[in-house]
Amino acid sequence: xxxxxxKCLTVAALAAALAACSSVDLDDKAGAGQGGVGQGSxxxxxxxxxxxxxxxQSVLAQQRSVYFEFDSYTIPEQYRGLVETHARYLAGHAQxxxxxxxxTDERGGAEYNLxxxxxxxxxxxxxMTLLGVGDxxxxxxxxxxxxxxxxxxxxADWAENRRADxxxxx
Amino acid sequence: xTPATPLSLPNRVRALQRLAAAVLLLAAAMLxxxxxxxxxxxxxxxxxxxxxxxxxxxxxxxxxxxGIAEVIRADLTRTGQFRLIxxxxxxxxxxxxxxxxxxxxxxxxxxxxxxxxxGGDGAYExxxxxxxxxxxxxxxxxxxxxxxxxxxxxxxxxxxxxxEKITGxxxxxxxxxxxxxxxGSTYELQIADSDGQNAQVALRSRxxxxxxxxxxxxxxxxxxxxxxxxPVVYVHNLASSQRSPVANYKGNNSAPAxxxxxxxxxVVLTxxxxxxxxxxxxxxxxxxxxxxxxxxxxxxxxYSPDGASIYFTSDRSGSPQIYRxxxxxxxxxxxxxNGSYNISPRIxxxxxxxxxxxxxxxxxxxxxxxxxxxxxxxxxDGPDDQSPSFAPNGMQVLYAAVQNGRSVLAGxxxxxxxxxxxxxxxxxxxxxxxxxxxx
Numbered sequence: 104x105x106x107x108x109x110k111c112l113t114v115a116a117l118a119a120a121l122a123a124c125s126s127v128d129l130d131d132k133a134g135a136g137q138g139g140v141g142q143g144s145x146x147x148x149x150x151x152x153x154x155x156x157x158x159x160q161s162v163l164a165q166q167r168s169v170y171f172e173f174d175s176y177t178i179p180e181q182y183r184g185l186v187e188t189h190a191r192y193l194a195g196h197a198q199x200x201x202x203x204x205x206x207t208d209e210r211g212g213a214e215y216n217l218x219x220x221x222x223x224x225x226x227x228x229x230x231m232t233l234l235g236v237g238d239x240x241x242x243x244x245x246x247x248x249x250x251x252x253x254x255x256x257x258x259a260d261w262a263e264n265r266r267a268d269x270x271x272x273x
Numbered sequence: 274x275t276p277a278t279p280l281s282l283p284n285r286v287r288a289l290q291r292l293a294a295a296v297l298l299l300a301a302a303m304l305x306x307x308x309x310x311x312x313x314x315x316x317x318x319x320x321x322x323x324x325x326x327x328x329x330x331x332x333x334x335x336x337x338x339x340g341i342a343e344v345i346r347a348d349l350t351r352t353g354q355f356r357l358i359x360x361x362x363x364x365x366x367x368x369x370x371x372x373x374x375x376x377x378x379x380x381x382x383x384x385x386x387x388x389x390x391x392g393g394d395g396a397y398e399x400x401x402x403x404x405x406x407x408x409x410x411x412x413x414x415x416x417x418x419x420x421x422x423x424x425x426x427x428x429x430x431x432x433x434x435x436x437e438k439i440t441g442x443x444x445x446x447x448x449x450x451x452x453x454x455x456x457g458s459t460y461e462l463q464i465a466d467s468d469g470q471n472a473q474v475a476l477r478s479r480x481x482x483x484x485x486x487x488x489x490x491x492x493x494x495x496x497x498x499x500x501x502x503x504p505v506v507y508v509h510n511l512a513s514s515q516r517s518p519v520a521n522y523k524g525n526n527s528a529p530a531x532x533x534x535x536x537x538x539x540v541v542l543t544x545x546x547x548x549x550x551x552x553x554x555x556x557x558x559x560x561x562x563x564x565x566x567x568x569x570x571x572x573x574x575x576y577s578p579d580g581a582s583i584y585f586t587s588d589r590s591g592s593p594q595i596y597r598x599x600x601x602x603x604x605x606x607x608x609x610x611n612g613s614y615n616i617s618p619r620i621x622x623x624x625x626x627x628x629x630x631x632x633x634x635x636x637x638x639x640x641x642x643x644x645x646x647x648x649x650x651x652x653x654d655g656p657d658d659q660s661p662s663f664a665p666n667g668m669q670v671l672y673a674a675v676q677n678g679r680s681v682l683a684g685x686x687x688x689x690x691x692x693x694x695x696x697x698x699x700x701x702x703x704x705x706x707x708x709x710x711x712x
Binding site: 202210211212213214215217218219221222225242243244245246247249250 | 481483484499503504523524525527528541543546547548570572573586593614616617630632637657659660703704
């Protein structure tokens, strides 16, 4: 499992063959988020793009994880486009609510990690509200280190778990 | 030593035994508990600064009497403060005449002995005495009664009496601990005796449970459960099994801590942004009051024993450190300075010592800070020690450790000299916390 995740991350980092990650037995595998958005130029809402968070084919369903550096709570440059895409959709659908779930790697105390995960979720929330999403549309929560997506203890596992997920509420 | 089920004696321990008489391996008899049945292994290393030599005779020559003596021996041995003198085949009963000089010659300064008898109604009477072979006198003499299921608890109560008579400090063997046992994808909040035996499941969940906290009277536990999909603080009455959310606001609700009078719970909420400390009524969650206002993280509140202060973790200085503020809120003062990661503050029952987790060279270790002198003592070596708590007499510290990739329950004496680990062989133990004295 570990090696497969590491392999997937490597593949994702190369921005190639993202589909390979679907072989990992984890849903919403985030390799998709690794630089895969590429909409920093504002092309997110380009014609033909499906913008429906509940359509599995939509970018809103496929790319909803923001990864963070170790000990960092600022949204990396390569994920700003992803957050903007979601923020634009939410700003245009004021009734739609999302939960932003922050996560941390396994190192350190349970409660402090819960607070750190919240910082990551809150960083995504703040960027969204600056882009016009209503405060009432967003709930930020944290799972801290309690619900790791990658259960190993390698650097790749830790990187996988330093993450905030955008989850649309039906 | 006649350890019962289940037991293994690692070679590592055999080697240590040759070096130090007090390196022992115990497995207590009378494994109880129905659904929570767990295989336990206890390892002990180190010796106390002072060791009291004591002989504990089997209480009459039957299985119950041997079991009671075995529990008492295991309790006293775990502290590292006692050296057991063999009383095998002594044949003593409560009415035996004690040859003080003979026991003194064997090296025992004190001798515990007694009798177990079963009445016609099936109830047991347990009588015990404690002889002082130096003064040729009697230190204790008392009788207990109870059924089969209560024998173990009575043995702990006798051990508490022996401990107090000899050390002058109240014993904690009959107190309880709480912890979360993770097995596969199931989380169980368990309550066990202080030796890890007799575990009972208070709550079973498919979602994480963290941060259990005992009410001062031991009747309730506050904890954080993720069962609703996010962290919510519950208060759980152990006798009635009734539980209800006391903090369930937008965002996270976590890190419950009881005020010493049991009326208020300090909690951490993110309803206004990042983690901040609030307090609510423990009974119904009402009376919400915000206690900190900082732009960063404030979490893990813990009341001082006098109720006047709250210690907490904050990263307002750029790294997590321990601070203290008035219990009603107000200007905080920084307390820890060594290292760049100090979390999970706990205060000793006498208010003199701060316990916390400190990261040193990548290892998470349990540290104790003398609050008056400022001297720090690293009690453990890591690499991943978390969730420390004091025994109610302040003599022992319970924490979670990782050994061979598995989370185990561990203990260390407050001076760092004696360590023990208790492995639950079929699961991972997390978030342990030691309960209060029995009321």
